[in-house]
Amino acid sequence: xxxxxxxxxxxxxxxxxxxxxxxxxxxxxxxxxxxxxxxxxxxxxxxxxxxxxxxxxxxxxxxxxxxxxxxxxxxxxxxxxxxxxxxxxxxxxxxxxxxxxxxxxxxxxxxxxxxxxxxxxxxxxxxxxxxxxxxxxxxxxxxxxxxxxxxxxxxxxxxxxxxxxxxxxxxxxxxxxxxxxxxxxxxxxxxxxxxxxxxxxxxxxxxxxxxxxxxxxxxxxxxxxxxxxxxxxxxxxxxxxxxxxxxxxxxxxxxxxxxxxxxxxxxxxxxxxxxxxxxxxxxxxxxxxxxxxxxxxxxxxxxxxxxxxxxxxxxxxxxxxxxxxxxxxxxxxxxxxxxxxxxxxxxxxxxxxxxxxxxxxxxxxxxxxxxxxxxxxxxxxxxxxxxxxxxxxxxxxxxxxxxxxxxxxxxxxxxxxxxxxxxxxxxxx
Amino acid sequence: xxxxxxxxxxxxxxxxxxxxxxxxxxxxxxxxxxxxxxxxxxxxxxxxxxxxxxxxxxxxxxxxxxxxxxxxxxxxxxxxxxxxxxxxxxxxxxxxxxxxxxxxxxxxxxxxxxxxxxxxxxxxxxxxxxxxxxxxxxxxxxxxxxxxxxxxxxxxxxxxxxxxxxxxxxxxxxxxxxxxxxxxxxxxxxxxxxxxxxxxxxxxxxxxxxxxxxx
Numbered sequence: 153x154x155x156x157x158x159x160x161x162x163x164x165x166x167x168x169x170x171x172x173x174x175x176x177x178x179x180x181x182x183x184x185x186x187x188x189x190x191x192x193x194x195x196x197x198x199x200x201x202x203x204x205x206x207x208x209x210x211x212x213x214x215x216x217x218x219x220x221x222x223x224x225x226x227x228x229x230x231x232x233x234x235x236x237x238x239x240x241x242x243x244x245x246x247x248x249x250x251x252x253x254x255x256x257x258x259x260x261x262x263x264x265x266x267x268x269x270x271x272x273x274x275x276x277x278x279x280x281x282x283x284x285x286x287x288x289x290x291x292x293x294x295x296x297x298x299x300x301x302x303x304x305x306x307x308x309x310x311x312x313x314x315x316x317x318x319x320x321x322x323x324x325x326x327x328x329x330x331x332x333x334x335x336x337x338x339x340x341x342x343x344x345x346x347x348x349x350x351x352x353x354x355x356x357x358x359x360x361x362x363x364x365x366x367x368x369x370x371x372x373x374x375x376x377x378x379x380x381x382x383x384x385x386x387x388x389x390x391x392x393x394x395x396x397x398x399x400x401x402x403x404x405x406x407x408x409x410x411x412x413x414x415x416x417x418x419x420x421x422x423x424x425x426x427x428x429x430x431x432x433x434x435x436x437x438x439x440x441x442x443x444x445x446x447x448x449x450x451x452x453x454x455x456x457x458x459x460x461x462x463x464x465x466x467x468x469x470x471x472x473x474x475x476x477x478x479x480x481x482x483x484x485x486x487x488x489x490x491x492x493x494x495x496x497x498x499x500x501x502x503x504x505x506x507x508x509x510x511x512x513x514x515x516x517x518x519x520x521x522x523x524x525x526x527x528x529x530x531x532x533x534x535x536x537x538x539x540x541x542x543x544x545x546x547x548x549x550x551x552x553x554x555x556x557x558x559x560x561x562x563x564x565x566x567x568x569x570x571x572x573x574x575x576x577x578x579x580x581x
Numbered sequence: 582x583x584x585x586x587x588x589x590x591x592x593x594x595x596x597x598x599x600x601x602x603x604x605x606x607x608x609x610x611x612x613x614x615x616x617x618x619x620x621x622x623x624x625x626x627x628x629x630x631x632x633x634x635x636x637x638x639x640x641x642x643x644x645x646x647x648x649x650x651x652x653x654x655x656x657x658x659x660x661x662x663x664x665x666x667x668x669x670x671x672x673x674x675x676x677x678x679x680x681x682x683x684x685x686x687x688x689x690x691x692x693x694x695x696x697x698x699x700x701x702x703x704x705x706x707x708x709x710x711x712x713x714x715x716x717x718x719x720x721x722x723x724x725x726x727x728x729x730x731x732x733x734x735x736x737x738x739x740x741x742x743x744x745x746x747x748x749x750x751x752x753x754x755x756x757x758x759x760x761x762x763x764x765x766x767x768x769x770x771x772x773x774x775x776x777x778x779x780x781x782x783x784x785x786x787x788x789x790x791x792x793x794x795x796x
Binding site: 397 | 596597665689692697
């Protein structure tokens with residue numbers, strides 16, 4: 153009996169409902185997708201004129217956007233996670249703009265998906281939903297019969313008697329089961345297609361991973377070098393200096409000069425406090441202790457310690473992966489420091505929000521704006537010339553760093569400000 | 582003594598200056614890099630130079646290079662080099678030429694003021710002062726296995742290791758809890774086993790140490 157109930161319930165389980173919803177949405181969305189895809193194809197096949205060059209990036213953006221919508225829908229309704237292709241940062245100039253939009257393999261694959269999706273969506277929505285409604289009306293047949301003028305018939309046989317009405321209900325139940333699986337199979341096929349066409353392809357992905365891995369390794373080496381420098385030139389030197397002072401105090405005691413020795417000892421005490429303070433700063437630079445209790449406390453501490461007035465707002469339903477937290481914390485710290493150095497801002501706001509899929513770090517300042525990835529590159533090169541060890545910093549460095557956790561970074565900084573920098577990182581890398 | 586100090590960390594430089602002044606030395610110049618060190622030595626002709634190895638601009642071996650150049654111009658100029666850690670390569674380069682008047686100590690040796698003053702005096706007088714760490718690393722680096730060193734008894738090796746640090750017979754006797762006479766006997770045995778030419782005791786000492794270190 154329970155088995156029968158369970159089978160009867162199959163068309164109404166949560167999964168079946170999600171499948172159904174996905175099938176309902178499929179066609180309207182796919183129609184939009186087909187239109188965008190066809191226009192894009194027509195434009196790119198046509199002669200390359202000014203209009204093409206202006207419109208094509210627009211349509212490509214729409215195609216990419218629709219790809220994103222599908223990726224989200226598939227994640228929400230089909231519970232299938234498809235990684236988002238990460239696009240390399242835009243290069244400067246018109247050519248950079250065109251290459252960024254037109255030569256992105258991810259977009260072309262998304263276009264392929266949209267083209268293939270349309271026939272599939274027709275099967276999902278028309279056939280699927282149509283058959284689903286018919287099955288339901290078969291089940292509701294005894295209720296519908298009085299309204300209908302003509303009963304269902306099979307040849308000359310009319311389904312009018314009670315047993316034959318029950319038979320119709322039975323057919324409806326079976327049809328509903330079949331339709332449920334029909335829709336599910338189509339959705340799985342859709343998911344399979346999306347996994348191939350909406351995800352970063354393996355070659356692209358491999359190149360991406362190679363690049364970001366190289367960056368991560370460089371970054372790590374630089375960090376270790378910086379820590380070594382800080383320890384060597386900072387704490388260790390101070391400790392030796394403290395030791396020298398203590399040695400001098402000892403010699404003064406030997407020379408029966410307790411007053412001088414006492415003064416040296418008091419100075420040594422101060423030295424010790426300074427060293428402890430410096431060690432604390434150093435540790436904060438490696439891993440801020442506040443980060444152990446989450447991004448919220450850590451960023452509030454960071455904002456409170458900032459040289460320009462800063463506020464932090466963190467709204468996260470759950471804690472992201474530790475690597476994501478660390479990455480976002482240090483990005484926020486660097487963006488805050490940048491705002492202090494370059495922008496002339498009087499206030500900075502840091503916000504961390506989540507949409508369940510990605511975490512967004514948004515840092516806004518009211519400074520003079522004009523920050524671009526490129527200017528930062530020059531900045532960085534100048535700094536490198538001065539210092540020899542600073543590298544991988546600046547906005548460009550951040551953009552590269554965020555790629556190592558499959559994130560992206562957007563810079564909006566018109567001349568005159570304000571500057572808003574948005575980092576988007578998957579919750580789970 | 583008239584001393585020139587080179588260290589890029591201002592706080593350490595100041596500490597060294599005060600320490601040496603406390604001890605009655607005259608600091609004729611305190612500078613922050615190799616080039617300034619060379620200029621200061623040329624200008625002041627000090628009795629001894631104290632220099633950090635790692636200094637700007639490259640933060641690698643500026644001190645070693647400056648020391649070698651200074652001693653090329655002015656052979657025998659006593660130089661005591663400091664480092665945060667031991668680099669056998671640097672030690673080898675320093676000792677490869679004339680090892681008289683060379684010191685190579687870890688920075689924390691300064692903390693034992695008396696030992697440091699002894700080492701400084703030894704270097705200034707044309708002796709050597711090698712950090713025990715330097716000696717053990719040089720020996721551990723596979724040097725010193727030739728030229729008769731392996732024929733030495735364990736005790737003789739111990740004595741030789743302390744000689745390499747630049748210690749006097751008295752200091753060695755105190756360190757190993759044996760009599761001065763016993764040390765003298767060991768030293769004589771070492772000279773014989775390494776078949777070092779008879780000359781002044783100091784010179785033979787230096788040669789024995791070099792043989793031991795394999796430089």
